[in-house]
Amino acid sequence: MKTPRFPKSAASRWVAAAAVALAGAAAFVPDFHAGKNNATQEKDSGRVVATDQFTSLNDQTDLAVTVYNSNIALVRDVRELQFPRGNFRLKFMDIAATVNPATVHFRSLTEPDKVGVLEQNYEYDLLEPAKLLNKYVGKEVTLVRSYMENGSTRHEEIKATLLANNNGPVWKIGNDIVTGGYSESYRFPEVPANLYERPTLLMSLENSGSTKQKIESSYLAGNLSWNADYVLTVGRDDKAADLDGWVTVVNNSGTAFRNARLQLVAGDLNRVPETTRYRAADMVAPAPMAKAAQQFQQENFSEYHLYSLARRTSVEDKETKQISLLEGTGVPVEKLFVVNGQNFYYHNSQNPGSPIKDPVMVFYKFKNEEKAGLGVPLPAGNVRVYQKDSKGGLLFIGEDHMDHTPKDEFITVKIGNAFDVVSERKQTDYKSLGSRVWEMEFEITLRNHKDTLVTVQVNEPIGGDWEMLSSTYKSTKTAAFAAQFDVPVKANGVSVLKYRIRARW
Secondary structure, eight states: OOOOOOOGGGGGGOOOOSSOOHHHHHTTSOOTTSSTTGGGGSOOSSSOOTTOEEEOGGGEEEEEEEEETTTEEEEEEEEEEEOOSEEEEEEEESOOTTBOGGGOEEEESSOTTTEEEEEEEEEOOBOOHHHHHHHTTTSEEEEEEEEEETTEEEEEEEEEEEEEESSSEEEEETTEEEOSOOOOEEEOSSOOTTOBSSOEEEEEEEEOSOSEEEEEEEEEEESEEEEEEEEEEEOTTSSEEEEEEEEEEEEOSSSOEEEEEEEEEESOOOOOTTTOOOOOOOOOOOEEOOTTOOSEEEEEETTEEEEEEEEEEEEOTTEEEEEEEEEEEEEEOEEEEEEEOOGGGGOOSSSTTSOEEEOOEEEEEEEOOGGGTOOSOBOOEEEEEEEEOTTSOEEEEEEEEEOOBOTTOEEEEEEEEOSSEEEEEEEEEEEEEETTEEEEEEEEEEEEOSSSOEEEEEEEEOOSEEEEEEESSOEEEEETTEEEEEEEEOTTOEEEEEEEEEEEO
């Protein structure tokens, strides 16, 4: 039996799905950018006119991307274009979707005084199935579905007017109002004037110079970021380590940057919300970084540090790229065991009279100096620490974050808390000596279950106007409210630190 061709009684079976299948619709949507000069072949719908010019990545001759570690980047895009003389519009395509339009700087490098920008618009209402359908509310669309007839697949079409598209389309087919059905795809007569297939700058230009121009466009874009990551591989004797630095660039800007000159800026950049403007600056000849790192060249730049990749690279959209930043070999390191006393230790409210256990934190400390194989400004990043076991296998033993570190400064990386070193404290005496004067005595017991000697750095907070009356280990006043003790603890041994203070409040 032959399937009916949309009689009115069958019209109620027709409806479009809320989400349009783009692959199905694409076959029926005209290619409105088939060529760079096809504007005269299009209908004058307000979208383009005969004098509209197009430019895409095909015209690009140079690209530079400077990425800041505050989720923005400065993009410098150079293209060679053919311009008519007089007034015309330029569709500048293949820019970052996250461009800040207020930061766009457009100029001719060939004849800067001959090409001027009259106005510009940033078009970011992008072509997608749901938006395309919404643009056709109140207009006629062709509904398409397939059916089987005599073992063959047939397609049926019907004209329908889209009345609304709120939580699903509502159609008028003939005299019927239709919701719910099984339409497979839609056919649209044209693309609406205010939908674009990719983010586009629409510029109204005036050219009184030559028809061939080299144009530079620079702008700030968001969702471009970079960070540094470091791998510290410590030797079995805890005396030396190798430091490898990596740069991780993340591009979620909505466009690809191919064959670009890449620069990274490290530093704390002050920004004004939504209106920040930056211009590319002339760079002095950079000095090379560590001998083992030939990829990046580093230089001082204002109050920041600039890292320039010595070769061109490409960063695709939605891509994370890692590039080697530096290598340091045989960096001297010091392993620290640290106990930091806290104010609450004066009393143990849970178990009065019982000692309080404090964690014994473990750090590696090294100096960013040239003789250690470093001596370059290190951008902030995460430091992951590894060490070999007795069989030579490399194991992860902790990680920490380090701030921007100039050369000749120390870096301290916490890897965790010691398993075999225990610290217990208690207050052993409290005495009032009169008006606002007290004496207190404390006892810190350190037990080392390792097979090697360790030295524990004990940092004690002490309030008021105080003086150290006695201590079993030498004390150093590190601040107005703190004292420090270095307590050696033998292998499988115990050391007891006792100290007495007098304080006035």
